[in-house]
Amino acid sequence: MVGLDRAAFRARVSSGEPLMVQWCPDALTARLCERLGYDGGYLGGGGLGYAMAISEALLSVSDLAAASWQIRRRSGLPLIVDGGVGFGDAIHVARTVWELEAAGVHAIELEDQVAPKRASHHRHVEHLVPLEEMVSKIRFAAEARRDPDLLLIARTGAVQNEDFERAIERLTAYHEAGADVVMLLPADDEQLAAAPARLSAPVATLTSFDLHTAEEWRSLGYAILIDAVTGQAAAFAALREAYELQRAGKPSGRPAAESFAIYESFQELAGFEQLYDIERATTEPGT
Secondary structure, eight states: OOOOOHHHHHHHTSSOOOOEEEOOHHHHHHHHHHHHTSSSSOHHHHHHHHHHHSSSSGOOHHHHHHHHHHHHOOOOSSSEEEEETTTSHHHHHHHHHHHHHHHTTTTEEEEOOOSOOGGGGGGTOBOOOOHHHHHHHHHHHHHOOTTSSEEEEEEEOHHHHHHHHHHHHHHHHHHHHHEEEEEEOOSSSSHOOOOOHSSOOOOOOOOOGSSSSSSHHHHOOOSSEEEEEEEHHHHHHHHHHHHHHTTTTTTOOOHHHHHHHHHHHHHHHHHHHHHHHHHHHHHHHTT
16 A cells, blocks of 8 residues: 555654554554544554453464554555564564564564563563663664664663663663664653653653643654554443443444444445446446
């Protein structure tokens, strides 16, 4: 699909304007994000682990590569993929880079938790690898790229598991090892404001866009802002409410005609007109 190539996306990351990146689990959502003018999509391990009901810890690199390829096949939206801990040590990280780069993604996020990743990550129980081990993984990840414009995002959990100063130390080392962008999850507004000024690399964070206005986000100095939660929570909450109402013998809350109209509109968003044109040209009388 036509869209920003990796070089153009890399240039945008360094533009000084924060990129607004939304949760993007599939190609239809990616096409919606593209139409609405978002700067990118985010395929998160946490969200995919929930969707598959196996946890992020039990995802495989093949799961992630397949989901990435399905999105990129039908969307030009730049895609950032959460590669988790890279599915193992440095040699496994190298394969993760190979697979996701071949799937067409624009950026791969790697984090400094232990490998294999633990399911208790979802209940905020985390264990970090030593700084030196993560530095090695980042270095080999950078060497594994065929396309030098593929972005590597190094994420630390040190704010939550050590402290803010240690997070800055870790991210500085990860950048020096080859990470193009660094990511952390500030614990409060003071850390949120301080992080970009303390780091020489472009900085990304996971957040909710609802927490600040667009102008406030711009003033903070982040390169990439990722809302990995709002979309999935909103989608599931709406589905749960409609199903609960219908199971109780009540209307879903949306008129049936409106639901059918939305469903029919998926054809246009998904790009089916191209398929219809092929069928018209090959199967309809007079063509």
